[in-house]
Amino acid sequence: MALLQxxxxxxxxxxxxxxLAVGIDLGTTNSLVATVRSGLAVVLRDELGRPxxxxxxxxxxxxxxxAGYEAQAQQALDPRNxxxxxxxxxxxxxxxxxxxxxxxxxxxxSPGMLRLQTVxxxxxxxxxxxxxxxxxxxxxxxxxxxPLVGAVITVPAYFDEAxxxxxxxxxxxxxxxxxxxxxxxxxxxxxxxxxxxxxGVYAVYDLGGGTFDISILRLSRGIxxxxxxxxxxxxxxxxxxxxxxxxxxxxxxxxxxxxxxASMLLARAREAKEYLTVHGAAAISARLSSGERVDLQxxxxxxxxxxxxxxxxxxxxxxxxxxxxxLSVSDIKGVVMVGGATRxxxxxxxxxxxxxxxxxNNLDPDKVVAIGAATQxxxxxxxxxxxxxxLLLDVIPLSLGLETMGGLVEKIIPRNSTxxxxxxxxxxxxxxxxxxxxxxxxxxxxxxxxxxxxxxxxELRGIPPMVAGSxxxxxxxxxxxxxLLAVSAREQASGVEASIVVKPSYGLSDDEIxxxxxxxxxxxxxxxxxxxxxxxxVDAQRLLEAVRAALAADRELLAAAExxxxxxxxxxxxxxxxxxxxxxxxxxxDDLEADTKDFAARRMDKSIRRAFAGRNIKExxxxxxxxxxxETA
Amino acid sequence: MAVTLSERAxxxxxxxxxxxxxxxxxxxxxxxxxxxxxxxKIEFADSAxxxxxxxxxxxVRVLIDPKSMPYLDGTxxxxxxxxxxxxxxxxxxxVKDACGCGESFNV
Numbered sequence: 001m002a003l004l005q006x007x008x009x010x011x012x013x014x015x016x017x018x019x020l021a022v023g024i025d026l027g028t029t030n031s032l033v034a035t036v037r038s039g040l041a042v043v044l045r046d047e048l049g050r051p052x053x054x055x056x057x058x059x060x061x062x063x064x065x066x067a068g069y070e071a072q073a074q075q076a077l078d079p080r081n082x083x084x085x086x087x088x089x090x091x092x093x094x095x096x097x098x099x100x101x102x103x104x105x106x107x108x109x110s111p112g113m114l115r116l117q118t119v120x121x122x123x124x125x126x127x128x129x130x131x132x133x134x135x136x137x138x139x140x141x142x143x144x145x146x147p148l149v150g151a152v153i154t155v156p157a158y159f160d161e162a163x164x165x166x167x168x169x170x171x172x173x174x175x176x177x178x179x180x181x182x183x184x185x186x187x188x189x190x191x192x193x194x195x196x197x198x199x200g201v202y203a204v205y206d207l208g209g210g211t212f213d214i215s216i217l218r219l220s221r222g223i224x225x226x227x228x229x230x231x232x233x234x235x236x237x238x239x240x241x242x243x244x245x246x247x248x249x250x251x252x253x254x255x256x257x258x259x260x261x262a263s264m265l266l267a268r269a270r271e272a273k274e275y276l277t278v279h280g281a282a283a284i285s286a287r288l289s290s291g292e293r294v295d296l297q298x299x300x301x302x303x304x305x306x307x308x309x310x311x312x313x314x315x316x317x318x319x320x321x322x323x324x325x326x327l328s329v330s331d332i333k334g335v336v337m338v339g340g341a342t343r344x345x346x347x348x349x350x351x352x353x354x355x356x357x358x359x360x361n362n363l364d365p366d367k368v369v370a371i372g373a374a375t376q377x378x379x380x381x382x383x384x385x386x387x388x389x390x391l392l393l394d395v396i397p398l399s400l401g402l403e404t405m406g407g408l409v410e411k412i413i414p415r416n417s418t419x420x421x422x423x424x425x426x427x428x429x430x431x432x433x434x435x436x437x438x439x440x441x442x443x444x445x446x447x448x449x450x451x452x453x454x455x456x457x458x459e460l461r462g463i464p465p466m467v468a469g470s471x472x473x474x475x476x477x478x479x480x481x482x483x484l485l486a487v488s489a490r491e492q493a494s495g496v497e498a499s500i501v502v503k504p505s506y507g508l509s510d511d512e513i514x515x516x517x518x519x520x521x522x523x524x525x526x527x528x529x530x531x532x533x534x535x536x537x538v539d540a541q542r543l544l545e546a547v548r549a550a551l552a553a554d555r556e557l558l559a560a561a562e563x564x565x566x567x568x569x570x571x572x573x574x575x576x577x578x579x580x581x582x583x584x585x586x587x588x589x590d591d592l593e594a595d596t597k598d599f600a601a602r603r604m605d606k607s608i609r610r611a612f613a614g615r616n617i618k619e620x621x622x623x624x625x626x627x628x629x630x631e632t633a
Numbered sequence: 634m635a636v637t638l639s640e641r642a643x644x645x646x647x648x649x650x651x652x653x654x655x656x657x658x659x660x661x662x663x664x665x666x667x668x669x670x671x672x673x674k675i676e677f678a679d680s681a682x683x684x685x686x687x688x689x690x691x692x693v694r695v696l697i698d699p700k701s702m703p704y705l706d707g708t709x710x711x712x713x714x715x716x717x718x719x720x721x722x723x724x725x726x727x728v729k730d731a732c733g734c735g736e737s738f739n740v
Contacts, residue, residue, distance in 0.1 A: 003713060003720025004675050006649060006659065012674040037720070038649045039677065047717065143717035 003145065006038035020144045021179060021381035023187070023373025024136055024153045026129065026167065028087040029209040031055050032367060033136040033151075034374035035144060041191070041371040041378075044143045051367065053139070057131045058082040059120035067135040079104035081118045085210070086132075088233075089114055089125035090170075091162035113166065126166050130173035137176050150177040152377040154369050157183040157215050157229045160398065160443060161455060161485050161502050168484070179380040185215035186224045187372030188338045192360050194219060200333035201227070201325075205351055205359065207314060207341040210236040214318045216325045216332075227325035230317035235310070237273075237341030243307050244269035244298065248284060252294045261288045272298050277343040304346040311350045318354065335359040340366045396421075400477055400485060403440035403449045405430055405541075406534035412477045415445065424476035426492075430542070432549060433465040437473055441487050441502060447527035448534070455502050460489040462496040468545065529582075536585045540577040543589055544570060547596055550603060557602045565595050634706045635688050636661065636695055642712040642721060643691030653677060658694030661710065662701040671704065673723055703727075 022044070025032045030052040034043045043051045050069070058071035059081045066074075075082045083105065089097065094109040106117035115122045133153075140148060153176075155167055164181055171178045185204035189195065194202055199220050206213040213231040217224045245266050248254070257265065265286060272282040281299045288294065322328065335351060337359045342348065351359050363371065396419060401411035404427070412423050429437065437460045444452025463471055472492040479485050488499035547570060551563075558566065573588040638646065638659075650656050658681075662674040678696050681687070686702050688695040697705060708725040 003715060003718055003722055004673060005720050006646070007674075007676045009660065009676050009679050012664075012672075012676055038645075040649055040652045044717065139717065143719075145715075145718045 008039065019149045019381040020140075020146055021149050021374075021377035022136075022140045022144075022151045023182075023370050023375065023377045024133065024151050024176075025184070025187070025367075025370035025373060026087065026132065026153055026155070027055055027208070027369075028085050028211060029055055030366075031132055031136060032370035033140050034367065034370040035140065036374055036378035041374045043367045043370055044140055046139055053132065053135055054084075055086065055132050056082060056084040057086070057128050059118040059123065061119040063120050065120070065131050067131050080106060081120070083116060083118075083123070083128045086125050086128040089116075090129060091160070091164075091166040092125075113162075126170045126173060129167065129170035133171055133174035133176055137174055148176065149381050150179040150377065152180050152182050152187075152373040152380065153178060154182050154184045154187045154373050156213060157185055157226045158213075158231075160453070165484055165502075179377055182373055182376055183215075183224075183226060184338070184369050185213070185217055185226070185229075185336070187369045187376070188336045189217055189219070189224060189372065190375050191363055191368045191372035192334075192336055194334065194336070195224070198333070201327060201331050202334045202336060203318070203321075203332050203355065204336045204338060205314075205318070205342065206231075206338035207347060208236050208339040209341070210234070210238055212236060212314050212317065214314075214321045216321050216327065227327070228321040230321035230324070232313065232317060235313055237339070237344075239310055240273055240307050240341065240344065241266060241270045243310060244272055244284075244303065247298070247302070247306050248294060248296060251296055254288075254292070254294070258289055261290075264288075265294070273303070273344065276300050276303055277345065300345055303344075304349075307344075307346060311346055314347070315350060315354055329355055332357075336368070337361045337365050338368050396479060398443045398453075399445055400441065400443055400455075400479070401452075402475065402487075403442060406538040407449045408531060408534050408538075409442055409444070409447055409449055409452055412475070413479065417479075419479045422476060422478040424474050427473045427475055428469050429463065429466065429471040429473075430468055431545060432468045434468065434471070435463045435465055436461045437463060437489065439475065439487065439489055439498075439500075441485070441500070447531045455485070456487070456500050458487075458489075458498055458500040460491065460496065460498040462494065463491045464494050466493075468542070533580060533582045533585075536582050536589075537577050540573055540585050540589055543592060544573060544577070547592065550596070550599065554599075554603050554606065557606065558599055562595070562599070566592070566599065569595050636690075636697060636705050636707075637688065637709045638690040638693055638695065639709055639711040640691055642710045643693045645712045645721075646693050650677070655679065657681065658696055660696045660698075661705060661708075662698055663704045664701075674701075675710075675721055 020035070022033050022035045023041075025034075032043050032052060034041055045051050046053070046068075053068045054072040056068065056071040056075060058066045058074050058078060060066075071082055072084070075084060091113060093112075094100065094107050094114045097103075097107070097114065100107060108115040108117055108122060113124055113126070115124050116128070137148065137151075151171065153167060153171055155164055159167070167181060168178050184206065188204050188206070189202055197219070201216060201218045204213075204215045204217060206215070211231065211233050212235045213229065215229045216227040218227050245262075248265055248269060249257070268284050268286050272284050275282040276298070281297055284294065284296045284298055286294045332355055335355050335357065337348070337351070342351075342361065342365045348359060348361065396413060396415055396417050399411045399415040400413040401409045404410045410425070412425055413421060427437070439458050439460060440449065440454065441456045442449055442452040443455050446452050460473065463473070473489055474492055475487065475489045477485065477487055485502040486499065487502065488497065490497040547566065551566070555563065569588065569592040573585070573592050576584040576588040646659050656677040656679050658678045660674070660676045660678040663671045664674055678694075681696055682698065684699050685696045686699055688697070704727055705725065707727065708723055711722045711724055713719065713722045
């Protein structure tokens with residue numbers, strides 16, 4: 001007998017046509033899966049009633065795989081083959097991983113993304129994530145009684161193309177159709193129903209086990225736009241445990257501890273922290289292996305004091321994110337709390353004081369992202385509630401553009417553009433007879449390619465030879481609803497075309513993104529100067545090319561003295577273009593232009609004479625009508 | 634005869650209604666479809682129809698359209714857990730046979 005759920009009025013599904021969809025919070029430390037049941041978003045628990053699935057996967061020599069609590073329990077025994085925090089490796093190269101020496105894994109560099117060596121063979125982070133997603137899929141199918149039509153999977157707002165693509169690939173590998181990737185802060189805002197709330201700016205404060213993220217979102221016309229993100233990838237609830245641990249050692253005046261004693265006290269510290277979220281004081285008692293007893297009383301006041309600097313460390317990125325968004329505290333309409341560590345009273349208080357309002361905290365902060373994802377999955381799967389026809393859009397975290405002459409970035413899609421989106425721009429050739437164009441796709445806010453992240457390169461070949469600047473090459477950027485980028489280039493006259501779907505070499509770390517955003521603010525002036533310099537260098541090269549071509553064709557039109565002067569100007573401009581002085585370049589260009597002005601006029605006369613020679617007026621009229629738009633070479 | 638809710642089913646319905654924030658009760662019904670002829674309908678009710686047959690069971694108002702009534706008479710709606718799955722279950726004395734999954738049935 002099938003178990004049925006209550007539908008909205010008039011929306012009962014036909015038998016066997018329930019569209020089962022889930023939301024998945026694929027976390028660094030823990031993952032969750034949620035669904036909408038009888039109109040209510042709930043987290044699906046495992047056989048033992050546990051809502052979380054630790055994001056840990058263990059590989060065995062016989063090829064079998066464990067994911068979740070079983071794997072986590074063996075992490076200390078088999079560290080090399082038990083992979084945790086794999087989210088930090090998604091879409092990254094080996095060199096992207098900070099302090100990898102401290103990790104027990106055997107890394108292997110490989111183009112695109114790093115790999116991990118295990119007894120079951122070499123695993124990519126995508127495969128490890130797929131094993132976590134597969135465990136969640138099986139849990140969901142058991143709980144819902146059938147195969148899923150799809151899932152909404154959440155990713156951090158700062159995830160770039162590579163990391164998003166890696167997440168999608170993992171889902172595919174796990175046999176899970178992806179309805180949409182959704183930004184984590186956006187999911188949290190949806191869980192609180194902010195999408196139905198009044199328009200305005202909201203802050204999402206996400207303090208997890210090991211990471212801190214702050215996002216500033218603007219809701220307008222049902223669209224959440226990420227105005228700014230920030231955070232600290234090495235700050236979380238675990239640091240608070242460690243503060244208590246240090247306090248225990250100091251207060252009880254303990255000598256250096258054995259590994260077992262240390263991990264036991266750390267566990268006591270965590271228990272005390274959790275106890276203090278609802279009580280005023282926690283007793284910490286333990287017996288060390290030496291027989292020594294620890295008996296301490298930790299009050300909320302002491303805890304607040306010893307963790308003060310940690311709490312303050314979260315406020316710094318909040319201020320910065322507000323500054324990046326160009327907003328002040330008074331612009332924030334609501335604050336959403338996400339992550340188990342936000343249960344701590346001192347965190348609630350500090351956030352409340354900073355934003356001068358009580359944060360939204362009545363949903364379980366561990367589940368809020370999964371619940372928001374489930375709500376959206378339910379809509380996308382077609383089980384939408386009548387009348388609530390809202391369309392939810394996400395935005396691009398960093399600008400997308402391409403490299404132009406001189407290593408400059410031409411931004412095609414500015415950051416915070418809502419997706420899906422498509423934009424196109426026309427480019428042209430730089431040299432006479434140029435038949436190919438290298439297209440280098442980059443992501444970032446800076447003016448120079450060298451300061452941005454390279455995403456992909458491809459070439460458009462087969463451009464018909466033309467005079468420099470006359471080819472019209474349309475480059476189109478298209479970003480789909482999941483934030484994945486496709487770039488195509490097409491020469492308009494001949495129709496030759498080339499395109500690429502960006503599966504970038506590897507992604508950016510959140511620190512890098514934060515750093516890149518900061519750099520772009522700090523270097524606005526620098527960048528403008530750099531850009532001007534590069535542009536004048538490009539202009540200089542273009543002028544040199546033109547003059548050289550003209551000399552090659554019509555050298556005889558110049559008197560010896562004139563020719564000498566032009567050649568001298570060329571040498572001067574060549575050396576100026578190599579140096580970093582924009583003024584010098586401009587002066588040298590002015591000289592060369594002045595000295596070739598007559599030359600250009602003479603060439604023009606010559607070509608006109610040549611065109612007109614031996615023809616009568618009538619022929620000329622026909623000819624000019626036929627080539628009205630043509631250029632005289 | 635009547636249509637009733639088990640105590641467990643009633644408390645789940647009441648809970649879902651509170652979370653939903655609106656509605657006057659539960660609407661049950663049958664319609665012709667599915668592999669064995671008929672399928673159950675279970676929905677939140679935001680309004681009652683003039684010809685609805687009404688029952689009250691453990692504080693929950695149950696609305697049934699008159700056409701469905703003959704097929705549901707005597708049914709008890711239960712809330713059951715099967716492994717990880719949970720949901721509402723129709724214990725319907727009128728059913729002669731059901732399809733394998735029980736989502737549709739024949740009287």
